[in-house]
Amino acid sequence: MMLEIDGWQVGLKFSAAHFIPEHGKCSRLHGHDYGVRIRIYGEQRNGIVYDFVELKHKVRAICDMLDHHVLIPTDNDAVSVTIDGDTVQVSHNNKNYTFPREDVVFINIQVPSAELLAVYIGRKVVEELSFPNNVKGVEVCVDEGPGQGACEYYSLGD
Numbered sequence: 001m002m003l004e005i006d007g008w009q010v011g012l013k014f015s016a017a018h019f020i021p022e023h024g025k026c027s028r029l030h031g032h033d034y035g036v037r038i039r040i041y042g043e044q045r046n047g048i049v050y051d052f053v054e055l056k057h058k059v060r061a062i063c064d065m066l067d068h069h070v071l072i073p074t075d076n077d078a079v080s081v082t083i084d085g086d087t088v089q090v091s092h093n094n095k096n097y098t099f100p101r102e103d104v105v106f107i108n109i110q111v112p113s114a115e116l117l118a119v120y121i122g123r124k125v126v127e128e129l130s131f132p133n134n135v136k137g138v139e140v141c142v143d144e145g146p147g148q149g150a151c152e153y154y155s156l157g158d
């Protein structure tokens with residue numbers, strides 16, 4: 001059985017700025033509205049696969065942490081980051097940005113694409129929620145605007 005949460009409908013959304021190094025116009029700083037969709041695969045026990053409320057609470061916390069921030073990847077040799085007190089300097093491809101530290105979220109992925117944001121959020125959901133063993137898999141999708149997104153599947157147990 002599959003349990004599904006559509007973040008566009010239930011408010012699991014965030015807006016953020018990013019750039020994708022070495023990727024044409026996407027290498028310029030710009031922003032998106034993101035929606036997160038989750039599917040939980042498993043067997044129902046007494047009519048329940050997993051608690052919607054707990055799942056939404058966790059994903060909402062992740063969305064709030066990312067919301068209205070600049071997403072800076074820390075797993076990219078082409079992006080250099082220097083933190084100087086309350087200021088963050090970010091350089092890539094001979095471009096230099098300076099941001100207030102509080103406006104930036106560092107993410108340990110190579111680029112903040114929908115694909116790798118799905119991996120990042122999926123990893124956090126799987127690590128930070130303790131799923132009972134009737135739950136066999138979790139799929140996390142990140143949409144860059146409604147109708148286009150990337151999904152990562154995590155197999156649990158066994």
Ligand SMILES: [Zn+2]
Nearest residue numbers: 018026030032
């Ligand atoms: Zn973009």
